[in-house]
Amino acid sequence: MLYSTDAILMFIEAATLGSFSAAARKLGKQQSTVSEAIANLEIDLGVILFDRSTRKPSLTEHGHALLIHAQQMLDANDRLSRAAQRLAGGLEAQLSFALSDTYQSDVFEKSLAQLEQRFPELHLECLIAEDDDAVALVQSGRVQMALVAAQSSYPADIGFDTIAEQSDIGLYASTAHPLAQAAHVTGAMLRQHRELSLNTYREETRAPAQGLHWSSSSYLILLEMTEQGFGWAALPRWIVKRFGAADLKQLQVHGWPRTIQVHLIWSRARGLGQAGTWLCNQFLATPA
Numbered sequence: 001m002l003y004s005t006d007a008i009l010m011f012i013e014a015a016t017l018g019s020f021s022a023a024a025r026k027l028g029k030q031q032s033t034v035s036e037a038i039a040n041l042e043i044d045l046g047v048i049l050f051d052r053s054t055r056k057p058s059l060t061e062h063g064h065a066l067l068i069h070a071q072q073m074l075d076a077n078d079r080l081s082r083a084a085q086r087l088a089g090g091l092e093a094q095l096s097f098a099l100s101d102t103y104q105s106d107v108f109e110k111s112l113a114q115l116e117q118r119f120p121e122l123h124l125e126c127l128i129a130e131d132d133d134a135v136a137l138v139q140s141g142r143v144q145m146a147l148v149a150a151q152s153s154y155p156a157d158i159g160f161d162t163i164a165e166q167s168d169i170g171l172y173a174s175t176a177h178p179l180a181q182a183a184h185v186t187g188a189m190l191r192q193h194r195e196l197s198l199n200t201y202r203e204e205t206r207a208p209a210q211g212l213h214w215s216s217s218s219y220l221i222l223l224e225m226t227e228q229g230f231g232w233a234a235l236p237r238w239i240v241k242r243f244g245a246a247d248l249k250q251l252q253v254h255g256w257p258r259t260i261q262v263h264l265i266w267s268r269a270r271g272l273g274q275a276g277t278w279l280c281n282q283f284l285a286t287p288a
Helices: 005-017 020-027 031-045 063-088 106-117 131-140 185-192 219-227 237-244 274-284
Strands: 092-100 123-128 145-149 157-173 195-198 215-216 231-235 248-250 258-267
Touching: 005 020, 005 031, 005 063, 020 031, 020 195, 063 145, 092 131, 092 274, 106 248, 106 274, 131 145, 131 157, 131 258, 145 274, 157 219, 157 274, 195 219, 215 219, 219 248, 231 237, 237 248, 258 274
Parallel strands: 092 123, 092 145, 195 215, 195 231
Antiparallel strands: 145 258, 157 231, 157 248, 157 258
């Protein structure tokens, strides 16, 4: 059964202020209007909310019990109204974005905290995807934006910009791996051992691997493979520091480690909503 929001409000005010007349004055209504609304609410609920045997009506036991639920109902109605106003003002109901494991930053965590405070009704979804997989997710509309390791080119319908922060990637092997025993590792030495490399689900975009080779779409899986001694891998340094520092050794190879840029990408055709635009600006802002 649906109950009048006005009647619920009158019930709460009468219970809080201790009289129907005080509730009427606060709400700018006639006392008879408040009395009738509460009487009708009692009929709808099937319980007596107020004891009217005294000069001032007082809450019954049932009235005390239902007052809490009435307040919760009113609070929920307020949240519904605020959410509707935000959506009418351009706020998307859900914000989905993909995140590459090449990106790790305190800015991200701070941005999420601010996003939660600014858009409390927003449903947020974060997926992990790399390279072509992330681009495909944006193109399909599965996510509105993505943070990926910078690519040399993108499809025409993908917009992109470089974020202020960069990422470092190094070459690693297990501390027990033969390569870890060398003071300096050459390209020829690397080719003698299995490479563990990042790949995507869109295999048609990748050239066939040469030599000993295993791959995964996840840097964390590559890290586990490297820890177990299956080969060497290029890994984001922050991941190794956090999850594999004790078991992996960074190889001393000419040209490594490498600093890479990170791109924020989005669909030119779909654009971004209110929350997406705000988060985009947070990612692109220069760190203080």
